[in-house]
Amino acid sequence: MRRGTNDALLEEPGRGHGLRDVISHRHLLALIVRKETQVRYRGSIFGWLWSYVKPLVQFLVFYIALGVFLALNKSIDFYAIYILAGITIVTFFNEAFANGTRSLVDNAALIKKIYLPREMFPVSSMLVALVNTIPQIIVVVAIALCFGWQPTLLQIAAIPLGLVLVAVFATGLGMLFGAINVTFRDAQSFVEIIVMCAVWASPVMYHWEMVASKVPEWLFSVYRLNPLTPAVELFHYGIWFPLHPRNAQPLPDLWAYTGWAFVTAVAVLAIGQAVFHRLEGRFAQDL
Template sequence: MRRDTSDAAVLEEPGRSRGLTDVFSHRHLLALIVRKEIQIRYRGSIFGWLWSYVKPLVQFLVFYVALGVFLALNKSIDFYAIYILAGITIVTFFNEAFSNGTRSLTDNAALIKKIYLPREMFPIASMLVALVNTVPQIIVVIAIALFFGWAPTILQVAALLLALLIVAMLATGLGMLFGAVNVTFRDAQSFVEIIVMCAVWASPVMYQWEMVASKVPEWLFALYRLNPLTPAVELFHYGIWFPLDPRGAQPLPNLWTYSAWALVIALLILVFGQFVFRRLEGRFAQDL
């Protein structure tokens, strides 16, 4: 009697995922994890989501009074408070997504050791939670810009979306990379804290790109622009601050070219992060 072996072709090794594609096939579970993380953030809070709008508004007032008026930075950069808040918004998104993505596996160790699910889901959920937390800050920045006469073009709105895409891919890739390493070597988390601390200064958030161009050689300035955060920050400036600037400031040289490079670099980091993640995930349950 002939034995039917047709089922053998569909058998898969237990505990092995198809990577990022598996995450999107479990969208409902991903949504549950994101919802849980957001609810934890505001658990026990009376005002809840209101704090997400109050914080950037208070930041704006502090920047406007302390930096713009007392330090007179408005004289060198018009609407300096909006300039700095726009840059901080996109860098904060990166820092939160990257930091939480690095800790996401160790923070969910109990769940990972009990059941199987696509482990990439945790750094991706961390990025989505960071994005949700960043949206109120973006709304506040845009509302303030509208008050001062913000009238963007379609290209400037597209610049904001492109910046968010670059940072989302970059933070997810780095979160998977360092998150996987952090399972075995917890020093990775401390290294990430140093990167996050330097991120705000490694891109034109607190200063303008002209200050870097005037102090460093051209080749070093080119490397500075290849940092994906640099064009991402400048895209946010281009979308929110540039329409307000009465002096007609110039965007980062070759902004769109370097934005394309930033997108490519972020994609490569995402692919590399997924590769390292899949190579190490077989030890997650054991090391955790």
């Protein structure tokens, strides 16, 4: 049979091209992100002001309770800034990962009614988390400026580099566990455990030297291969390290392990996309 001129344009219904479809439907992605960010403070009098108040209150609590009362400033200079910088990037990861895992279930009604790139939901969850993180970064930077922050261009570049690293890593995990969560809702509970442990799996509450002094060298190398560890240290390098605390050094081989972290993050993204693509044919049925 002779093929018509438009046959090449026909595709099997519901067959997508993964993350490429998200890029081609970026106008729809922007609408979803805008809707989710507006819902966050709907009905609130102060609205987005709360996004700046919360990290400021966090800083005051850390400064007084941890830095002064528990005297942690003696072990780590500017401890409140140190911990707030680390918590900022880990909070971004936790929100993007957890919301990405729930995104398909939360949008079940839309998925069952029409076809659109399903990867859009984990990706939009990551972007919403990024939008929610920006005010906290602004607050941390403003506080650091008050304490004499004078970074180099490389140290400033470390901040967006850490954000990109976590964005890729969290999106891959969100797609992977989000696809599994459609059929097995236990995945959501498992993710909650990972999120709970994430803040302790990287040098947020403590300095990396405490880990290096307690574990064998090979285990410390594994610790540094966790993408969250170089991401947290990139934030410390950009925001906290320019304050020149006493006897402090950035994570050994920070840039080398950042490169390996990006390899890991991209691999997780590829695995997440592969599993997502394999399971998405059952999404409407299982939801």
